[in-house]
Every structure is written in structure tokens, then in C-alpha cells.
Amino acid sequence: MTLSNSQTRDMQSLLHPFTNLTILRETGPRIMERGRGVFVYDANGKDYLEAMSGLWCTALGWGEEELAETAAEQIRKLSFAHIFAGKSHEPGIALAEKLKEISPFPTGKVFFANSGSEANDSQIKFAWYAANARGTKRKKIIARTKAYHGVTLASASLTGLDAFHKSFDLPFDFTVRVECPHYYRNARPGESELEYSARLAADLEATILREGPDTIAATFAEPVMGAGGAILPPQGYFQAIRPVLDRHGIALVDDEVICGFGRTGEWFGCQTYDFQPDSMSIAKALSSAYVPISAVLLSPELTDIIEQEATRIGGLWHAFTYSAHPVAAAVARKTIELYQRRDTMGHVKKVAPHFNARLKALADHPLVGEAAGVGLIGGIELVADKKTRKNFDPAKTVGFRCGQYCEAEGLIVRPLLSDRIALCPPLVISEAEIDELFARFSRALDKTLDWVKSEGLI
Numbered sequence: 250m251t252l253s254n255s256q257t258r259d260m261q262s263l264l265h266p267f268t269n270l271t272i273l274r275e276t277g278p279r280i281m282e283r284g285r286g287v288f289v290y291d292a293n294g295k296d297y298l299e300a301m302s303g304l305w306c307t308a309l310g311w312g313e314e315e316l317a318e319t320a321a322e323q324i325r326k327l328s329f330a331h332i333f334a335g336k337s338h339e340p341g342i343a344l345a346e347k348l349k350e351i352s353p354f355p356t357g358k359v360f361f362a363n364s365g366s367e368a369n370d371s372q373i374k375f376a377w378y379a380a381n382a383r384g385t386k387r388k389k390i391i392a393r394t395k396a397y398h399g400v401t402l403a404s405a406s407l408t409g410l411d412a413f414h415k416s417f418d419l420p421f422d423f424t425v426r427v428e429c430p431h432y433y434r435n436a437r438p439g440e441s442e443l444e445y446s447a448r449l450a451a452d453l454e455a456t457i458l459r460e461g462p463d464t465i466a467a468t469f470a471e472p473v474m475g476a477g478g479a480i481l482p483p484q485g486y487f488q489a490i491r492p493v494l495d496r497h498g499i500a501l502v503d504d505e506v507i508c509g510f511g512r513t514g515e516w517f518g519c520q521t522y523d524f525q526p527d528s529m530s531i532a533k534a535l536s537s538a539y540v541p542i543s544a545v546l547l548s549p550e551l552t553d554i555i556e557q558e559a560t561r562i563g564g565l566w567h568a569f570t571y572s573a574h575p576v577a578a579a580v581a582r583k584t585i586e587l588y589q590r591r592d593t594m595g596h597v598k599k600v601a602p603h604f605n606a607r608l609k610a611l612a613d614h615p616l617v618g619e620a621a622g623v624g625l626i627g628g629i630e631l632v633a634d635k636k637t638r639k640n641f642d643p644a645k646t647v648g649f650r651c652g653q654y655c656e657a658e659g660l661i662v663r664p665l666l667s668d669r670i671a672l673c674p675p676l677v678i679s680e681a682e683i684d685e686l687f688a689r690f691s692r693a694l695d696k697t698l699d700w701v702k703s704e705g706l707i
Contacts, residue, residue, distance in 0.1 A: 252277040255292060269649075279656070284311025287675045287682050289661070297656065300674045300686050301663045305475060305507045305626075306533035309587060310675040316539045316580055316587075323579040332361075332573045341573035344582045348544060351585065353517050354525045357552030360545040361573040365506035365532035366399030368543040369469070372502050372530055373403045373423075374567055376466040379551060382558035387466040388423055391456070391499070395429040395477030395666075398469055398504055407469050410477060410666065425465065427456055429474070432483040433619040433630070433638070442484035450489035454496075462497040467527075472518025475507040479628030479671040481621055487524035500527040500551075506543070507626070510534035510585075511594050511676050514601055514624035521623065527551070534676075537584045542577035593676050597624055603680050607687040608672070614691075615707075616647075616698050625676060631668040631697070633707055641668055645706060647697065654693035654700075660686065 252260065256277035265273060280292040287310050288296045302308060309316070323340060330338040345359040360375075362368045373390060380387040392398065392407040399405060405413050406420035409429070414420055428435060428449060436445045457465060468490075474480040494501050503526030508518030512534065515521045519529075528551060532543035547555070559565035571577070588594070601624050608627045611620040618632035631648055633641045641647045648668035655662045663671040674686060701707055 250276065253280070253292065255280045286310045286312065287678050295659065297659050297661045298674075298682065298686050298689060299661050300655075300672050300690070301661055302534075302673050302675045303538055304533070305512075305663075305671075305673045306538035308510060308512075308534035308593070308676045309537040309584065310677045313537065313539070313587070316537065316583055319583040320540065320576055320580050323576045327575050330575050331570065333568060338573075338575050338578075340575040340578035340582060344573070344578040344585075347582055347585055348531075348546060351516060352529070352546050353520050354527075354529070354546075355549055356546045357549035358547055360547065361578070362532075362543045362545070362569055363541045363571050363574075363577075364399070364543050365504070365530060366401045366404045367569060368506065368530040368532055368545050369398045369404040369407065369502075369504060370401040371545050371567065372467075372469070372528060373407070375528075375545070375547070375551065375555060376500065376502075378558055378567075379554045380466055382554050382561075386464055389425050389460060389465045390423055391425045391427055391453070391465060391468040393427055393429050393470065393474070395431070395474060395480065396469065396471065396504075397474070397476035398471075412666065425456060425460055427453055429477065429480065430482050430486050431474075431478070431480045433621070436483070446483050446485040446489040449483075449486065450493050453490055454493045457493070457497050457499065462499070465497070465499050467500040467502050468494055469502045469504055471504045471506075472508045472522050473513060473623060473626055475671070476665060478630070478665050478667060478669040479622070479626055479673070481623055481628070482522060487519075487522050491524055502526065503529045505529055506532045507673075510588060511597050512624050512626050512673070514594065514597050516594060535584065536577060536581040539584070540574075540577040540580045541571075542574065542581050597676050600678065600680050600683060601625055604674075604678075604683050607683060611687075611691075611694070614694055614698075616694060616701065622672070625674055625678065627672045628665075629670040629672070631670065641701075641706060643667075645704070647701060647706070650700060651693060651697040654696040655690060657696075658689040658693045660689040660693060662690065 259278045281289050282292050283290050289299050290296050348359050349356045394409040396409040398407040406424045430449055432442055432445055503519050505517050509531045513521040519526055527548050529546040536542050605622050608620050608622045611617050616631045618635055618638050619630040633639045648664040652664035
């Protein structure tokens with residue numbers, strides 16, 4: 250195929266992450282030019298319903314004028330300021346105050362970073378910092394298979410996906426791995442969701458006892474597991490594991506990078522699944538992805554310990570140049586204002602039943618083994634045999650092929666490992682747009698089925 254000028258320039262200059270570079274060399278990149286609402290448009294003018302909110306993040310959709318105006322106003326007023334060496338600025342202060350106000354658990358102070366990876370990396374460092382302040386050996390951190398907590402060296406060690414470790418000399422050995430809580434894949438025959446959750450809790454305790462409770466600082470968990478497959482926790486899961494962690498003095502770090510700010514129908518996923526964390530990482534929808542920003546919400550106890558240790562050793566020597574960047578902070582503060590003023594959570598609760606009804610109906614398709622969601626996030630698993638739940642040969646990349654057919658139909662989804670397809674549309678999506686999303690997806694799914702049959706895969 251003949252590449253456009255933009256595609257050629259891209260191929261000569263950009264290194265693409267999370268991309269099959271062999272295929273990219275054959276097809277060239279898809280150049281996006283503009284967006285409005287839940288749609289984005291490529292350089293040829295073709296529209297795509299963005300069923301992934303970009304990368305789980307553009308909650309308010311594209312072209313939100315109030316956010317653009319807020320950014321422009323702040324750039325003109327104070328384009329940059331930092332919070333090092335006792336300095337501060339109003340946008341950072343106001344955002345921290347607002348986050349403490351809406352936090353679902355008692356929050357002492359807020360630390361700002363620029364991405365979910367940086368937030369979770371900071372969580373690890375704060376856990377170790379606190380352990381040293383207390384004079385304990387609690388340095389290990391429990392994370393789940395198929396978890397995604399980022400790609401920095403430390404956060405990628407928590408990420409439980411082998412693809413993110415290969416050739417990077419990861420993971421580091423502070424990570425302790427436990428089972429992915431995926432009922433469809435991992436429950437035993439006849440085991441109820443509650444029984445499965447109880448078994449996972451028992452396995453967690455056995456792991457803690459084997460490793461030594463006095464060596465473990467924290468457990469990281471996403472309310473809904475994102476890049477691992479848009480996997481929902483089984484019923485009673487967090488209620489089963491929380492007492493185990495409490496019994497052994499292990500903190501629960503809530504990774505809300507994807508679930509935070511309405512994705513599951515509540516402000517935070519921990520509210521949807523009724524558990525209280527000890528600290529929280531947020532990013533993505535914090536600014537509706539209009540500017541990079543993330544944050545760590547710390548309990549009063551952890552805040553005090555960190556500040557005491559920083560006083561003892563002469564400072565808190567962990568920071569980023571752009572922590573609490575005034576433009577990012579102002580846009581994030583405006584984003585939260587828009588969520589509140591427009592009752593975005595109420596809108597999600599209104600349209601989510603329709604989204605999930607259309608999602609669950611896909612389970613009748615010959616290729617679909619599981620189709621489950623909550624709020625406006627869902628995961629679909631394509632299988633070679635619905636009865637036995639047999640997966641396709643990974644080398645056949647059936648999920649990736651489905652993603653290609655989706656793009657041909659004007660729909661952007663996220664093919665993930667194990668032939669799982671994630672849906673995560675902007676929170677502003679209407680019921681009519683939900684219908685359009687599933688109409689396009691259904692056509693792509695039928696094309697995938699035709700291809701699978703032509704290849705003799707079923």
C-alpha cells in the first residue's frame with residue numbers, strides 16, 4: 250500500500266508503543282485529525298465511534314470548550330509554577346482540596362504526578378519510605394496476575410502481564426503474585442462467585458503466611474482490571490480479602506486510574522464494590538485526558554509518617570518537575586466541576602443499564618464466551634468453543650483481527666491478551682450512540698466469525 254505523507258513521516262520518526270511493529274510497517278499508522286463528542290475523525294474524514302475513550306481516559310469526550318478555555322486562561326496567567334522548596338500556587342491547592350472533599354476514604358494529603366505509572370511508582374516508594382520510618386522489613390508488595398499498574402520499572406513489576414516484562418529484565422523481586430480474580434476463567438466447576446471469592450481470600454492468606462506477614466507492605470488492586478482484560482471482580486471479593494489484609498497489617502492500595510471518576514457508575518470503583526482503601530492512585534479521567542496529570546491520595550496516618558520521616562532526614566526527596574503543574578491542575582479542577590455540575594455520575598447510571606444489556610446480549614454470538622460489564626466498562630472474550638471455553642491459538646490473533654474489523658466499521662475498541670475486547674466509551678455517550686456502538690461492533694463480530702471459519706479455526 251502507498252503511505253500518505255503523514256504516515257511516511259511517522260514511520261521515519263516515531264517509535265510506537267503497545268504496537269505490533271511488523272504489522273505497522275505493512276499498514277502504516279492511522280492518522281487521527283480531530284474529535285467531537287464520542288467521535289474521532291481520521292485524516293481522510295472517516296468517523297470512528299471511540300468506544301475506548303482514547304485509552305480509558307477521555308471521559309467527557311472530545312472538543313469540550315470549557316476545558317480548552319480553562320487551559321488557555323491558565324497558560325496566559327501562570328503557565329508554569331512548581332511546588333518544590335515550599336512554593337505553591339492556587340490551582341494546585343484548589344485541586345488538592347477538591348480531591349480531599351470527594352475522596353471516598355479519609356485523606357490526609359495529595360501528591361501529584363503526571364501519569365498512572367508515576368502515581369503507582371510513587372505509591373511503592375511511599376510504602377517503602379513508611380516502612381523505613383517505622384523500622385520494619387515490610388518491602389514486598391502483592392499484586393495479581395493480569396494486573397496492570399503501569400510501565401515504570403517499579404510499577405511494571407506489579408503489572409502481571411508477561412508482555413510488559415520480556416526483554417526489560419522485569420519484574421523486580423519485591424513483587425508477590427496472586428491469582429487473577431476472574432470467575433469465568435478461574436472458578437472451579439460448580440463454585441459460586443462467593444465461594445470463589447472465599448477461596449481467593451484463603452489463598453491470599455496462605456501466600457502472606459508463606460512470605461511472612463512482617464515482610465509485606467501492601468496489596469495493589471484495580472476495582473475492575475483494565476488492560477488485563479476488563480475483568481470484573483467476583484461477588485464478595487473485596488469483602489473477603491480486606492479482613493485478611495487487616496489481620497496482617499497490610500495496606501490496600503486502590504488503583505483507580507481507570508475506574509475513577511464515574512467509570513463504574515460511582516465516583517470511584519471502591520464505592521461500587523464497597524471497600525475502603527488505605528491509599529488511592531488516580532489519573533486518566535481526572536482531567537478527562539485533556540492534559541497529563543495524576544495523583545496519590547494518602548491516608549492521614551501515612552501522610553504523618555511520611556512527613557515525620559522527611560523531617561528526620563531533611564526533606565522528602567521524591568518529586569516530578571511537573572507535579573501539580575498549574576495548567577494541568579486547573580483543567581483537572583474544571584473537569585471535576587463539570588462532572589458535578591452536569592451530574593455525570595447520574596448520566597452514567599441512566600445509560601449504563603442499556604449499555605450492559607446490549608453488552609450481555611453479545612453472549613449469544615457464536616464467538617463470544619463472556620460478555621460482562623459494570624457502569625460504562627465491559628469486557629468480551631472470544632473463544633473457539635463456547636461449551637469448553639477453549640481459547641484460540643494466540644498466534645492466530647483473533648482478537649486483533651476483530652479490532653481491525655471494528656475499525657473498518659468505524660469503531661475503535663481495545664483488543665487485549667487472550668482475545669479479550671474492551672469497551673470503555675466516554676461517559677457522555679447517549680443511548681442512541683450506545684446502539685450505534687453495538688451495531689458497528691456486531692457487524693465487525695460477524696466479519697470476524699466469517700474470517701475464523703475461512704481459516705478453519707472453528
